[in-house]
Amino acid sequence: MEAMPSKLLEKVVDEFSKLPGVGTQTALRFALHLLKQNRSDAAMLPAAIEQMLDGIKFCKNCHSISDTDVCQICSNPKRQTDVVCVVENIQGVMAIEHTAQYTGVYHVLGGVISPIDGIGINDLTIAQLIERVKNGGVKEVILALPTTMEGDTTNFYINKQLQNYPVNVSTLARGVAIGDNLEYADEVTLGRSIVNRVPFDSIYRK
Amino acid sequence: MEAMPSKLLEKVVDEFSKLPGVGTQTALRFALHLLKQNRSDAAMLPAAIEQMLDGIKFCKNCHSISDTDVCQICSNPKRQTDVVCVVENIQGVMAIEHTAQYTGVYHVLGGVISPIDGIGINDLTIAQLIERVKNGGVKEVILALPTTMEGDTTNFYINKQLQNYPVNVSTLARGVAIGDNLEYADEVTLGRSIVNRVPFDSIYRK
Secondary structure, eight states: OOOOSOHHHHHHHHHHHTSTTOOHHHHHHHHHHHHHSOHHHHTHHHHHHHHHHHHOEEOTTTOOEESSSSOTTTTOTTSEEEEEEEESSHHHHHHHHHHTOOOEEEEEOSSOOBGGGTBOGGGTTHHHHHHHHHTSOOOEEEEOOOSSHHHHHHHHHHHHHHTTSSOEEEEOOOSOOTTOOGGGSOHHHHHHHHHTOOOHHHHHOO | OOOOSOHHHHHHHHHHHTSTTOOHHHHHHHHHHHHHSOHHHHTHHHHHHHHHHHHOEEOTTTOOEESSSSOTTTTOTTSEEEEEEEESSHHHHHHHHHHTOOOEEEEEOSSOOBGGGTBOGGGTTHHHHHHHHHTSOOOEEEEOOOSSHHHHHHHHHHHHHTTTSSOEEEEOOOSOOTTOOGGGSOHHHHHHHHHTOOOHHHHHOO
8 A cells, every 4th residue: 555645544544444344445435535525524423433332232131232221122012022032143133123023032142152263152142041041931042043053053052051941942944045046046955945845835824 | 224223323334334335234344343342442443533534634735635734745855846746636646656756746636627526627726736837836747637538628628727837738648558468458548559659768768
């Protein structure tokens, strides 16, 4: 990268470059974009970031991001608190909420077990999940972790930990995605789909 | 986009989305990345932006971004102040500086004439350029604007304005890029390269 004409600009470019997927050229474009705005518009980004860093909380129940001690979902009286869906992160919560098909609550693990990335059991909220189940009132735990080796490892670990408690453990259905052509489905998914085939009526029921 | 679990997060995502080329998913990734950092690391981005917005100046001579009233290049006694290279923006300055081939100074226009984008002559620093030439001490003006219709329009306009002053107006050499195969050069560039061919020695001289 060329020498920057300003140390102040250089510092902003350095900081933007730390964001995922942002290189120096993109970071420079971001910084110059802010400089082109009027002062008060440009100041909204740093102000919003600082307010978020100061104000954001993690829900006491589900460990999701929240503006309050207990998040909107956990404090919603219409949600079933006896069904807990375990997700890796907040994106998981948002993706499932987006389907508008789920009325239970969540438990955000904060990652999956991954020795390569140095993420162990104690870096996640697994103990808190067991505690929630131990305290009673949970009928079903749905494991909705990513379908990777790390996700599967975490699934197995949690499932084992829950075996001593009177709780049903389920996981997301696997199969051919809706709208997919069979020739584009990967072999493992397609293989499991044919082995674990389901009654026609169970898919097409209203 | 799914409903965000936090207004504070949503505001940051909104602000990040205003950056060029950043959609909601990328903005969310940026915001969650900041939340994963420790508090003081995450606070460096907004702090750097605010310091830049508060402190940055535009050089009185060349209108480039600067930390001081007169930029590093204009105040460098080793630079030839009688050769002025006209560029669209600060990226132009940085690109030419990167070549380490230029010892003159710059004039940053702040854009090129573009009626479609609502950019007219008075939005640019053309009057200030004419003023610099009028005040004397400028032997040569090098037009290094983009090779677009807007860039060419701006080139012609500036050239016309400078005709009454004793100053040489030059522009960047056009031709086949070094390292390019001929079959990949566009026709216009290649056509101009053959018409405006140059003595062999002028290219290969040390």
